[in-house]
Amino acid sequence: xxxxxxxxxxxxxxxxxxxxxxxxxxxxxxxxxxxxxxxxxxxxxxxxxxxxxxxxxxxxxxxxxxxxxxxxxxxxxxxxxxxxxxxxxxxxxxxxxxxxxxxxxxxxxxxxxxxxxxxxxxxxxxxxxxxxxxxxxxxxxxxxxxxxxxxxxxxxxxxxxxxxxxxxxxxxxxxxxxx
Numbered sequence: 001x002x003x004x005x006x007x008x009x010x011x012x013x014x015x016x017x018x019x020x021x022x023x024x025x026x027x028x029x030x031x032x033x034x035x036x037x038x039x040x041x042x043x044x045x046x047x048x049x050x051x052x053x054x055x056x057x058x059x060x061x062x063x064x065x066x067x068x069x070x071x072x073x074x075x076x077x078x079x080x081x082x083x084x085x086x087x088x089x090x091x092x093x094x095x096x097x098x099x100x101x102x103x104x105x106x107x108x109x110x111x112x113x114x115x116x117x118x119x120x121x122x123x124x125x126x127x128x129x130x131x132x133x134x135x136x137x138x139x140x141x142x143x144x145x146x147x148x149x150x151x152x153x154x155x156x157x158x159x160x161x162x163x164x165x166x167x168x169x170x171x172x173x174x175x176x177x178x179x
Contacts, residue, residue, distance in 0.1 A: 006047050
């Protein structure tokens with residue numbers, strides 16, 4: 001796929017991410033289902049860690065511009081970039097024989113989601129909130145632990161449901177482009 005096509009698709013994923021960032025389904029005061037991570041995961045899956053990281057970082061910046069929810073804090077931009085990089089490192093397929101775009105496996109989806117939740121949600125975002133609000137790391141960590149445990153299977157189902165069709169479509173697009 002040409003660089004222009006990659007940038008175009010990433011631009012569309014970025015727009016979708018910013019739009020999805022405004023949508024959320026509140027479960028209770030601590031847990032809400034968000035969909036913006038899906039676009040970042042798709043960018044990482046399709047184009048690798050570099051494009052995933054760029055889409056993640058830009059989604060945070062543009063999301064703040066479109067719908068600010070407080071002061072801008074660059075730590076969250078870094079966390080979103082790390083999210084895209086992790087998805088890209090784990091989910092981006094390696095060429096296997098004649099297969100241009102192997103299907104994404106469920107164990108890789110689990111690993112990617114687990115690493116993102118531990119690294120970004122539990123560690124980086126907890127540090128960011130601790131710095132931003134001047135509170136201790138441990139109390140924030142404990143309060144976020146229950147939320148992360150509840151959200152892990154929900155995000156896993158959402159990610160699996162989205163990446164399976166994307167992998168099929170990605171294979172078709174790459175096969176047509178190779179001919």
